[in-house]
Amino acid sequence: MNPARRIRDEIAAAIRSGEWRPGDRVPTEQELAARYGCARATVSKALGELAASGLVERRRKAGTFVAHPPVHSAVMTVPDLAELIAARGEAYRWDLLLADTDDVGEASCPGPALRIEGVHMAADEAFALERRFIALDEVPEALGADFAAEAPGTWLLGHIPWTQARHVIRAVTPTRKEAGLLGAGAAAACLELDRTTWRAGRVVTHVRQLFRGDRFDLVAEFNAGP
Amino acid sequence: MNPARRIRDEIAAAIRSGEWRPGDRVPTEQELAARYGCARATVSKALGELAASGLVERRRKAGTFVAHPPVHSAVMTVPDLAELIAARGEAYRWDLLLADTDDVGEASCPGPALRIEGVHMAADEAFALERRFIALDEVPEALGADFAAEAPGTWLLGHIPWTQARHVIRAVTPTRKEAGLLGAGAAAACLELDRTTWRAGRVVTHVRQLFRGDRFDLVAEFNAGP
DNA sequence: CCTCATATTATGTCTAGACATAATGACGCA
DNA sequence: TGCGTCATTATGTCTAGACATAATATGAGG
Numbered sequence: 001m002n003p004a005r006r007i008r009d010e011i012a013a014a015i016r017s018g019e020w021r022p023g024d025r026v027p028t029e030q031e032l033a034a035r036y037g038c039a040r041a042t043v044s045k046a047l048g049e050l051a052a053s054g055l056v057e058r059r060r061k062a063g064t065f066v067a068h069p070p071v072h073s074a075v076m077t078v079p080d081l082a083e084l085i086a087a088r089g090e091a092y093r094w095d096l097l098l099a100d101t102d103d104v105g106e107a108s109c110p111g112p113a114l115r116i117e118g119v120h121m122a123a124d125e126a127f128a129l130e131r132r133f134i135a136l137d138e139v140p141e142a143l144g145a146d147f148a149a150e151a152p153g154t155w156l157l158g159h160i161p162w163t164q165a166r167h168v169i170r171a172v173t174p175t176r177k178e179a180g181l182l183g184a185g186a187a188a189a190c191l192e193l194d195r196t197t198w199r200a201g202r203v204v205t206h207v208r209q210l211f212r213g214d215r216f217d218l219v220a221e222f223n224a225g226p
Numbered sequence: 227m228n229p230a231r232r233i234r235d236e237i238a239a240a241i242r243s244g245e246w247r248p249g250d251r252v253p254t255e256q257e258l259a260a261r262y263g264c265a266r267a268t269v270s271k272a273l274g275e276l277a278a279s280g281l282v283e284r285r286r287k288a289g290t291f292v293a294h295p296p297v298h299s300a301v302m303t304v305p306d307l308a309e310l311i312a313a314r315g316e317a318y319r320w321d322l323l324l325a326d327t328d329d330v331g332e333a334s335c336p337g338p339a340l341r342i343e344g345v346h347m348a349a350d351e352a353f354a355l356e357r358r359f360i361a362l363d364e365v366p367e368a369l370g371a372d373f374a375a376e377a378p379g380t381w382l383l384g385h386i387p388w389t390q391a392r393h394v395i396r397a398v399t400p401t402r403k404e405a406g407l408l409g410a411g412a413a414a415a416c417l418e419l420d421r422t423t424w425r426a427g428r429v430v431t432h433v434r435q436l437f438r439g440d441r442f443d444l445v446a447e448f449n450a451g452p
Numbered sequence: 453c454c455t456c457a458t459a460t461t462a463t464g465t466c467t468a469g470a471c472a473t474a475a476t477g478a479c480g481c482a
Numbered sequence: 483t484g485c486g487t488c489a490t491t492a493t494g495t496c497t498a499g500a501c502a503t504a505a506t507a508t509g510a511g512g
Contacts, residue, residue, distance in 0.1 A: 002464090002465070002466090003465090003466080004465070004466085005465095038466075038467085039466065039467045039468065039469095040467095040468090041466075041467070041468085041469095042465080042466060042467080045465090045466090059474090059475075060473065060474045060475060060476095061473090061474060061475040061476055062474095062475065062476075
């Protein structure tokens with residue numbers, strides 16, 4: 001086993017097991033180098049990785065300490081709906097309801113935009129409603145895309161490189177129209193997912209998705225360390 | 227500026243701006259070392275950090291490539307309710323409804339457990355319902371804690387070191403009893419947050435929190451890179 | 453044309469040493 | 483006692499070189 005990996009994993013295990021508690025002092029690089037019989041740079045790399053993953057905190061002169069866990073954070077994965085539905089073994093379909101560039105005055109997506117509305121279908125039943133704005137200044141190719149054939153999210157995935165995003169999740173009661181589109185049992189509670197996507201500080205797209213509460217839930221996980 | 231940091235930041239900027247697209251080849255360590263006038267180890271460290279943050283992908287012999295963005299992932303922060311309510315400028319209070327160790331047969335939290343139910347209050351109105359199980363094998367000190375004075379989540383934060391967690395978020399319609407506890411406007415839609423927490427592979431606690439949909443939403447952000 | 457062995461190559465890891473930097477604690481002075 | 487200064491110390495960063503490793507590309511043989 002690599003010395004660096006071994007040091008990293010042994011310290012991570014000691015922290016995760018609770019043996020070393022938040023605030024505890026980690027031995028100095030010199031001590032660890034002597035203990036493991038390797039160069040200080042190797043220890044430094046191992047501790048650097050632990051620090052990058054948030055498990056320890058390093059302060060010059062003071063030393064290295066077991067970090068205090070983040071209050072509560074977790075990595076949420078928002079799956080591509082086509083994949084999610086396919087993974088359930090149901091047939092996926094995207095039904096376009098509306099696509100225009102007129103009258104699109106959306107605060108969350110300034111400038112000329114394309115508005116698209118449609119329904120994600122699973123096994124011929126509505127799974128989610130979607131209303132999306134695409135900034136035409138950022139993605140002019142969107143005008144040439146066929147959003148009747150392909151859901152705009154799927155299309156964008158292949159056309160937009162690295163972006164930043166902000167998701168807001170809330171529970172809402174659907175309007176009568178929304179309830180009608182989502183199907184009979186939808187009157188109850190729906191999960192609303194609002195996602196705004198930026199590239200280089202400018203909004204690329206904004207999407208609001210509405211899910212039937214009884215058919216969809218989001219999962220987020222937190223696993224500390226490397 | 228540090229050479230390593232500079233290389234890292236310049237490459238990250240090129241990727242985030244879209245100049246270098248997913249799949250593009252990044253120059254070899256040797257080329258970058260020559261270009262920046264530094265040792266290969268320095269370039270290697272910079273690229274290693276970019277790889278750790280997911281922005282590039284490295285393959286032996288093949289080289290380094292701009293990574294394909296994750297389908298959709300984001301870091302969700304679940305704030306401590308006491309802090310969240312205080313940040314809104316409202317008075318926070320925890321009302322304990324029930325705490326017992328009998329009849330606690332919860333699949334998500336096997337073994338002897340402590341069951342706690344209560345309400346998080348903001349400005350004398352119900353903000354969230356909470357039902358929690360604490361595994362007594364893992365946290366025996368919980369028996370000695372005063373959960374009338376302090377919310378169990380807050381107490382646990384100070385007593386449990388590093389853990390893993392899994393959150394499930396869904397929209398639900400509250401039962402009549404729940405709607406009554408949450409207040410008048412609650413009949414509509416509620417956000418349910420189910421969190422299971424492990425340490426060293428064993429469940430430490432399981433909590434279900436129910437929020438009024440019109441009063442609470444979750445935020446998750448994704449920012450690629452270092 | 454296909455398959456398998458081999459050479460090449462880019463990353464992965466490590467060393468020993470050097471100098472930089474920042475924070476701490478001790479010391480001396482008022 | 484209080485305060486400023488300075489030496490100490492642990493981390494931060496870098497270098498030049500070495501060897502390991504794995505995956506690709508190449509070429510030989512079938």
